[in-house]
Amino acid sequence: MATATGIHHRTYRSELRLRHTKAEYFRLALMLVLLLAAPYVLDKYWLGIANVILISVIGAVGLNILVGFTGQISLGQGGFLAVGAFTSVIISDRAGVPVPISIAIAVLMTAAVGAFFGLPALRLKGLYLAIATLASQEIIMFVVRRWEWLTEGKGYLEVERLHVGGFQVERQMFEVQWYWILLALATLAVVVARNLFRTTLGRSFMAVRDQDIAAEAIGVNITRAKVTAFAVSSGFVGLAGALTAHYTETVTWERFTLDVSVLYLAMIIVGGLGSIAGAVYGAIFMGLLPALLTELVDVLGSSLPSLSDQLPALRNAVFGIAIIVFLLVEPRGLDRIWTRMKDYVRFWPFRY
Secondary structure, rough: OOOOOOOOOOOHHHOOOOOOOOOHHHHHHHHHHHHHHHHOOOOOHHHHHHHHHHHHHHHHHHHHHHOOOOOOOOHHHHHHHHHHHHHHHHHHHOOOOOOHHHHHHHHHHHHHHHHHOHHHHHHHOOHHHHHHHHHHHHHHHHHHEEEHHHOOOOOEEOOOOOOOOOOEEOOOHHHHHHHHHHHHHHHHHHHHHHHHHHHHHHHHHHHHHHHHHHHHOOOHHHHHHHHHHHHHHHHHHHHHHHHHHHHHOOEHHHEEEEEHHHHHHHHHHHHHOHHHHHHHHHHHHHHHHHHHHHHHHHHHHHOOOOOHHHHHHHHHHHHHHHHHHHHOOOOHHHHHHHHHHHHHHHOOOOOO
């Protein structure tokens, strides 16, 4: 029950619900309306950006499971995206396996690779673990760049237009049809992640993050929790990588460099560590930032022509400034800012 002093629960069933107040149901309904109306309002350019953001949401949610909820660190996000992308394309295009099955195999393969590279987490923490995961990024990049049989010596893979059974994505409706596919999968990923932390496994992740020694003392299997966290996180990332491959219809190693790993870390830092909603906010923010900056430069280009020449450098500078500002002003990210805004309205005229 929502009151002026907060939300109070009288039953366990009430506490376990994902939504607690009428305002939350209203915001959910409003968001659904906006998402359903987007293909009819946005043009192809902005719908393409929305599709990229939906893929990023899946990857950011996966990384937040590992970093925000389990307290581990990973700089191998780009490499795990590459594993998902190359696995799905090779299985579907060369072996003739239906795309949904190839994507499912890619998710399992990436989870297995992530669990393998997560083994150092059993002995390492913090900076040392970050360097170990950075090694996984470099190893995977070495494989996809140097093993010529992966790309048949071309250096890249061409991906056939998505077709499942009798359905095939049409060129004229490319962005719209992909929007519905990606929206469904991103929604599924968010729902699965939200419910994961209502299970014993998810709570063991958070126990390891808060205090691993205390968690072990109360019976949590630390080894299983850490390795499983890497596997689950990498599975989400593998799904994002496979979708990237089939959406862009081209797979090259340049899409999965260390810069991509840093970008995904920035998403969860800006959005809010330890929050599924924060991962979504961060993916939206970091996805829209370059596009909005480009629009701004186009508007100011006539009066300040030098801005157009410096746009790539300007993007990097704004990207770095955004991370620094959030770390200084609100380390818990956009999710915490949104929570404080809601609390202000709910408790007004009281400050607390």
